[in-house]
Amino acid sequence: MAMRKLSSTNYYNQTFLEDKCALNELIHLLSKRWLTEVMFSIEEGNSRFSSLKEDLKHISDNILADRLKLLEQYKLIVRNNHLGEVPARVEYSLTETGEKLSELLGGLCSFAENEMEFPS
Amino acid sequence: MAMRKLSSTNYYNQTFLEDKCALNELIHLLSKRWLTEVMFSIEEGNSRFSSLKEDLKHISDNILADRLKLLEQYKLIVRNNHLGEVPARVEYSLTETGEKLSELLGGLCSFAENEMEFPS
DNA sequence: ATTGAACAACTCCTTAAAAAGTTAGTGATG
DNA sequence: CATCACTAACTTTTTAAGGAGTTGTTCAAT
Numbered sequence: 422m423a424m425r426k427l428s429s430t431n432y433y434n435q436t437f438l439e440d441k442c443a444l445n446e447l448i449h450l451l452s453k454r455w456l457t458e459v460m461f462s463i464e465e466g467n468s469r470f471s472s473l474k475e476d477l478k479h480i481s482d483n484i485l486a487d488r489l490k491l492l493e494q495y496k497l498i499v500r501n502n503h504l505g506e507v508p509a510r511v512e513y514s515l516t517e518t519g520e521k522l523s524e525l526l527g528g529l530c531s532f533a534e535n536e537m538e539f540p541s
Numbered sequence: 542m543a544m545r546k547l548s549s550t551n552y553y554n555q556t557f558l559e560d561k562c563a564l565n566e567l568i569h570l571l572s573k574r575w576l577t578e579v580m581f582s583i584e585e586g587n588s589r590f591s592s593l594k595e596d597l598k599h600i601s602d603n604i605l606a607d608r609l610k611l612l613e614q615y616k617l618i619v620r621n622n623h624l625g626e627v628p629a630r631v632e633y634s635l636t637e638t639g640e641k642l643s644e645l646l647g648g649l650c651s652f653a654e655n656e657m658e659f660p661s
Numbered sequence: 662a663t664t665g666a667a668c669a670a671c672t673c674c675t676t677a678a679a680a681a682g683t684t685a686g687t688g689a690t691g
Numbered sequence: 692c693a694t695c696a697c698t699a700a701c702t703t704t705t706t707a708a709g710g711a712g713t714t715g716t717t718c719a720a721t
Contacts, residue, residue, distance in 0.1 A: 443653035443659070446653065447653040447657065454681070495660065508694095509689085511696065521652065532645055533566065537638060539566055540615065546703090591668085601709070628716065
Protein backbone atom coordinates (compact mmCIF):
# COMPACT_ATOMS: atom_id res chain seq x y z
CA MET A 422 0.00 0.00 0.00
CA ALA A 423 2.89 2.52 -0.39
CA MET A 424 6.31 2.68 1.17
CA ARG A 425 7.07 4.62 4.31
CA LYS A 426 9.53 7.42 4.41
CA LEU A 427 12.23 6.43 6.85
CA SER A 428 13.87 9.82 7.09
CA SER A 429 10.91 11.81 8.39
CA THR A 430 10.39 13.12 11.89
CA ASN A 431 6.99 11.52 11.66
CA TYR A 432 8.57 8.10 11.28
CA TYR A 433 11.27 8.84 13.82
CA ASN A 434 8.77 9.85 16.48
CA GLN A 435 6.59 6.86 15.84
CA THR A 436 9.44 4.41 16.25
CA PHE A 437 10.67 6.34 19.27
CA LEU A 438 7.29 5.84 20.93
CA GLU A 439 6.99 2.23 19.86
CA ASP A 440 10.43 1.49 21.24
CA LYS A 441 9.54 3.22 24.48
CA CYS A 442 6.49 1.07 25.08
CA ALA A 443 4.85 -1.81 23.24
CA LEU A 444 1.47 -0.32 24.04
CA ASN A 445 2.08 2.31 21.40
CA GLU A 446 2.72 -0.37 18.82
CA LEU A 447 -0.44 -2.20 19.80
CA ILE A 448 -2.56 0.95 19.73
CA HIS A 449 -1.16 1.87 16.37
CA LEU A 450 -2.29 -1.50 15.05
CA LEU A 451 -5.70 -1.30 16.68
CA SER A 452 -6.24 2.17 15.33
CA LYS A 453 -6.26 0.97 11.76
CA ARG A 454 -9.85 1.45 10.74
CA TRP A 455 -12.01 -1.68 10.67
CA LEU A 456 -9.31 -3.82 12.23
CA THR A 457 -11.05 -4.57 15.51
CA GLU A 458 -14.35 -5.02 13.72
CA VAL A 459 -12.76 -7.59 11.43
CA MET A 460 -11.49 -9.43 14.50
CA PHE A 461 -14.86 -9.37 16.20
CA SER A 462 -16.62 -10.43 13.03
CA ILE A 463 -14.31 -13.43 12.67
CA GLU A 464 -14.92 -14.24 16.31
CA GLU A 465 -18.64 -14.24 15.64
CA GLY A 466 -18.21 -16.83 12.96
CA ASN A 467 -17.66 -14.91 9.75
CA SER A 468 -14.67 -16.85 8.60
CA ARG A 469 -14.53 -16.06 4.90
CA PHE A 470 -13.51 -13.01 2.93
CA SER A 471 -16.93 -12.70 1.36
CA SER A 472 -18.91 -13.07 4.56
CA LEU A 473 -16.71 -10.53 6.31
CA LYS A 474 -17.27 -8.18 3.43
CA GLU A 475 -20.99 -8.65 3.73
CA ASP A 476 -21.00 -8.26 7.51
CA LEU A 477 -18.93 -5.07 7.47
CA LYS A 478 -21.10 -3.30 4.95
CA HIS A 479 -18.95 -0.34 4.06
CA ILE A 480 -15.49 -1.86 4.01
CA SER A 481 -13.68 -1.98 0.70
CA ASP A 482 -11.85 -5.02 -0.66
CA ASN A 483 -8.35 -3.66 -0.44
CA ILE A 484 -8.84 -2.50 3.15
CA LEU A 485 -10.29 -5.84 4.20
CA ALA A 486 -7.44 -7.67 2.51
CA ASP A 487 -4.93 -5.41 4.22
CA ARG A 488 -6.50 -5.81 7.67
CA LEU A 489 -6.58 -9.60 7.29
CA LYS A 490 -2.93 -9.56 6.31
CA LEU A 491 -2.04 -7.39 9.30
CA LEU A 492 -3.99 -9.56 11.73
CA GLU A 493 -2.24 -12.59 10.33
CA GLN A 494 1.20 -10.98 10.57
CA TYR A 495 0.59 -10.12 14.19
CA LYS A 496 -0.59 -13.68 14.79
CA LEU A 497 -4.04 -12.64 15.94
CA ILE A 498 -5.75 -14.71 13.29
CA VAL A 499 -4.78 -17.69 11.14
CA ARG A 500 -5.52 -18.19 7.50
CA ASN A 501 -6.60 -21.67 6.43
CA ASN A 502 -6.51 -22.57 2.80
CA HIS A 503 -8.84 -25.48 2.20
CA LEU A 504 -7.46 -26.53 -1.14
CA GLY A 505 -8.52 -30.16 -0.99
CA GLU A 506 -12.18 -29.47 -0.55
CA VAL A 507 -14.77 -28.53 -3.11
CA PRO A 508 -15.23 -25.67 -3.48
CA ALA A 509 -11.74 -24.62 -2.42
CA ARG A 510 -11.96 -21.78 0.07
CA VAL A 511 -10.04 -19.67 2.54
CA GLU A 512 -11.06 -19.50 6.17
CA TYR A 513 -9.86 -17.25 8.94
CA SER A 514 -10.05 -17.86 12.66
CA LEU A 515 -8.74 -16.24 15.84
CA THR A 516 -5.61 -17.51 17.50
CA GLU A 517 -5.38 -17.83 21.26
CA THR A 518 -3.63 -14.49 21.39
CA GLY A 519 -6.40 -13.05 19.27
CA GLU A 520 -9.03 -14.33 21.64
CA LYS A 521 -7.20 -12.91 24.60
CA LEU A 522 -6.93 -9.54 22.94
CA SER A 523 -10.58 -9.63 22.06
CA GLU A 524 -11.39 -10.19 25.71
CA LEU A 525 -9.23 -7.29 26.83
CA LEU A 526 -10.88 -5.08 24.26
CA GLY A 527 -14.22 -6.15 25.64
CA GLY A 528 -13.14 -4.65 28.95
CA LEU A 529 -12.04 -1.44 27.29
CA CYS A 530 -15.32 -1.37 25.44
CA SER A 531 -17.48 -1.47 28.53
CA PHE A 532 -15.27 1.19 30.06
CA ALA A 533 -15.85 3.33 26.99
CA GLU A 534 -19.57 2.75 27.13
CA ASN A 535 -20.12 3.13 30.84
CA GLU A 536 -17.52 5.47 32.19
CA MET A 537 -16.50 7.78 29.44
CA GLU A 538 -18.21 10.89 28.34
CA PHE A 539 -17.64 11.72 24.75
CA PRO A 540 -17.92 15.39 23.88
CA SER A 541 -20.83 16.40 21.62
CA MET B 542 -6.14 22.47 13.60
CA ALA B 543 -8.12 22.33 10.33
CA MET B 544 -11.75 21.48 9.71
CA ARG B 545 -12.95 18.03 8.81
CA LYS B 546 -14.77 17.27 5.64
CA LEU B 547 -18.18 16.02 6.63
CA SER B 548 -19.20 14.76 3.21
CA SER B 549 -16.42 12.20 2.68
CA THR B 550 -16.74 8.44 2.83
CA ASN B 551 -13.79 8.59 5.17
CA TYR B 552 -15.78 10.64 7.67
CA TYR B 553 -18.93 8.64 7.08
CA ASN B 554 -17.21 5.34 7.82
CA GLN B 555 -15.55 6.69 10.91
CA THR B 556 -18.83 7.88 12.39
CA PHE B 557 -20.49 4.64 11.33
CA LEU B 558 -17.93 2.70 13.34
CA GLU B 559 -18.04 5.06 16.29
CA ASP B 560 -21.82 4.81 16.39
CA LYS B 561 -21.60 1.04 16.22
CA CYS B 562 -19.34 0.78 19.24
CA ALA B 563 -17.83 3.28 21.64
CA LEU B 564 -14.60 1.30 21.59
CA ASN B 565 -13.89 2.71 18.16
CA GLU B 566 -14.24 6.22 19.48
CA LEU B 567 -11.93 5.48 22.37
CA ILE B 568 -9.32 3.84 20.17
CA HIS B 569 -9.45 6.73 17.77
CA LEU B 570 -8.67 9.07 20.65
CA LEU B 571 -5.90 6.87 22.03
CA SER B 572 -4.32 6.57 18.63
CA LYS B 573 -3.49 10.25 18.48
CA ARG B 574 0.26 10.25 18.75
CA TRP B 575 1.70 11.17 22.18
CA LEU B 576 -1.74 11.16 23.82
CA THR B 577 -1.21 8.18 26.11
CA GLU B 578 2.31 9.33 26.88
CA VAL B 579 1.00 12.72 27.92
CA MET B 580 -1.46 10.98 30.24
CA PHE B 581 1.20 8.78 31.77
CA SER B 582 3.57 11.68 32.16
CA ILE B 583 0.93 13.68 34.02
CA GLU B 584 0.25 10.64 36.16
CA GLU B 585 3.92 10.50 37.05
CA GLY B 586 3.83 14.03 38.32
CA ASN B 587 4.63 16.22 35.36
CA SER B 588 1.79 18.62 35.83
CA ARG B 589 2.92 21.63 33.83
CA PHE B 590 3.14 22.37 30.14
CA SER B 591 6.86 22.97 30.34
CA SER B 592 7.69 19.86 32.34
CA LEU B 593 5.63 17.70 29.99
CA LYS B 594 7.49 19.24 27.09
CA GLU B 595 10.76 18.42 28.74
CA ASP B 596 9.72 14.88 29.66
CA LEU B 597 8.45 14.01 26.19
CA LYS B 598 11.56 15.12 24.41
CA HIS B 599 10.42 15.15 20.82
CA ILE B 600 6.91 16.49 21.13
CA SER B 601 6.18 19.84 19.58
CA ASP B 602 4.28 22.65 21.28
CA ASN B 603 1.25 22.57 19.07
CA ILE B 604 0.81 18.83 19.43
CA LEU B 605 1.20 18.96 23.19
CA ALA B 606 -1.33 21.78 23.39
CA ASP B 607 -3.72 19.83 21.20
CA ARG B 608 -3.39 16.61 23.20
CA LEU B 609 -3.94 18.45 26.49
CA LYS B 610 -7.04 20.03 25.05
CA LEU B 611 -8.34 16.66 23.86
CA LEU B 612 -7.67 14.98 27.19
CA GLU B 613 -9.49 17.81 28.91
CA GLN B 614 -12.46 17.61 26.53
CA TYR B 615 -12.79 13.91 27.18
CA LYS B 616 -12.56 14.59 30.92
CA LEU B 617 -9.48 12.46 31.40
CA ILE B 618 -7.50 15.35 32.86
CA VAL B 619 -8.37 18.65 34.51
CA ARG B 620 -6.71 21.96 33.93
CA ASN B 621 -6.10 24.08 37.01
CA ASN B 622 -5.29 27.70 36.61
CA HIS B 623 -3.50 28.95 39.71
CA LEU B 624 -3.96 32.64 39.10
CA GLY B 625 -3.77 33.80 42.70
CA GLU B 626 -0.33 32.40 43.36
CA VAL B 627 3.07 33.77 42.38
CA PRO B 628 4.14 32.83 39.87
CA ALA B 629 0.78 32.19 38.24
CA ARG B 630 0.79 28.76 36.61
CA VAL B 631 -1.31 26.10 34.97
CA GLU B 632 -1.41 22.57 36.32
CA TYR B 633 -2.88 19.42 34.86
CA SER B 634 -3.94 16.31 36.72
CA LEU B 635 -5.77 13.08 35.97
CA THR B 636 -9.45 12.74 36.75
CA GLU B 637 -10.83 9.55 38.26
CA THR B 638 -11.84 8.42 34.79
CA GLY B 639 -8.33 9.19 33.61
CA GLU B 640 -6.83 7.07 36.35
CA LYS B 641 -9.13 4.20 35.55
CA LEU B 642 -8.24 4.37 31.88
CA SER B 643 -4.58 4.48 32.75
CA GLU B 644 -5.01 1.29 34.74
CA LEU B 645 -6.78 -0.47 31.89
CA LEU B 646 -4.05 0.62 29.53
CA GLY B 647 -1.54 -0.83 31.95
CA GLY B 648 -3.24 -4.18 31.43
CA LEU B 649 -3.13 -3.81 27.67
CA CYS B 650 0.48 -2.82 27.94
CA SER B 651 1.56 -5.96 29.72
CA PHE B 652 -0.42 -7.98 27.24
CA ALA B 653 1.45 -6.24 24.44
CA GLU B 654 4.77 -6.86 26.13
CA ASN B 655 4.25 -10.43 27.20
CA GLU B 656 1.88 -12.07 24.82
CA MET B 657 2.21 -10.35 21.52
CA GLU B 658 4.73 -10.97 18.86
CA PHE B 659 5.43 -8.00 16.72
CA PRO B 660 6.66 -8.77 13.23
CA SER B 661 10.28 -7.82 12.34
C1' DA C 662 10.58 54.03 36.76
C1' DT C 663 11.13 52.15 32.28
C1' DT C 664 13.18 49.11 29.04
C1' DG C 665 14.28 44.74 27.85
C1' DA C 666 15.26 39.98 27.91
C1' DA C 667 13.35 35.45 29.43
C1' DC C 668 10.06 32.27 30.19
C1' DA C 669 5.30 30.05 30.29
C1' DA C 670 1.59 28.57 27.84
C1' DC C 671 -0.15 28.79 24.29
C1' DT C 672 -2.31 29.95 18.80
C1' DC C 673 -2.14 30.19 13.75
C1' DC C 674 -0.64 29.01 9.30
C1' DT C 675 1.73 26.10 6.07
C1' DT C 676 3.75 21.83 4.45
C1' DA C 677 4.72 16.93 4.44
C1' DA C 678 3.49 12.39 5.22
C1' DA C 679 0.37 8.60 6.14
C1' DA C 680 -4.06 6.38 5.91
C1' DA C 681 -8.45 5.52 3.71
C1' DG C 682 -11.11 5.10 -0.28
C1' DT C 683 -12.05 4.32 -5.63
C1' DT C 684 -11.64 1.91 -9.61
C1' DA C 685 -10.09 -1.50 -12.37
C1' DG C 686 -8.03 -5.84 -13.07
C1' DT C 687 -6.03 -10.74 -12.17
C1' DG C 688 -5.92 -15.87 -11.80
C1' DA C 689 -8.05 -19.85 -10.35
C1' DT C 690 -12.20 -22.83 -10.05
C1' DG C 691 -16.74 -24.69 -11.23
C1' DC D 692 -18.74 -16.59 -17.85
C1' DA D 693 -19.48 -15.86 -12.88
C1' DT D 694 -17.75 -15.97 -8.31
C1' DC D 695 -14.00 -15.85 -4.81
C1' DA D 696 -10.09 -13.91 -2.95
C1' DC D 697 -7.50 -10.98 -3.73
C1' DT D 698 -3.65 -6.92 -6.00
C1' DA D 699 -2.11 -2.57 -8.07
C1' DA D 700 -2.41 2.19 -9.28
C1' DC D 701 -4.26 6.41 -8.18
C1' DT D 702 -6.91 10.20 -5.54
C1' DT D 703 -8.75 12.24 -1.48
C1' DT D 704 -8.80 13.10 3.32
C1' DT D 705 -6.67 13.24 7.67
C1' DT D 706 -2.82 13.72 10.83
C1' DA D 707 1.71 15.26 12.33
C1' DA D 708 5.38 18.43 12.16
C1' DG D 709 7.76 23.14 11.56
C1' DG D 710 8.06 27.61 12.62
C1' DA D 711 6.67 32.11 13.57
C1' DG D 712 3.81 34.96 16.49
C1' DT D 713 0.90 36.23 20.88
C1' DT D 714 -0.26 37.35 25.71
C1' DG D 715 1.09 37.77 30.15
C1' DT D 716 4.34 37.65 34.00
C1' DT D 717 9.02 37.98 36.32
C1' DC D 718 13.44 39.68 37.11
C1' DA D 719 17.53 42.55 36.18
C1' DA D 720 19.98 46.52 34.42
C1' DT D 721 19.83 51.52 33.03
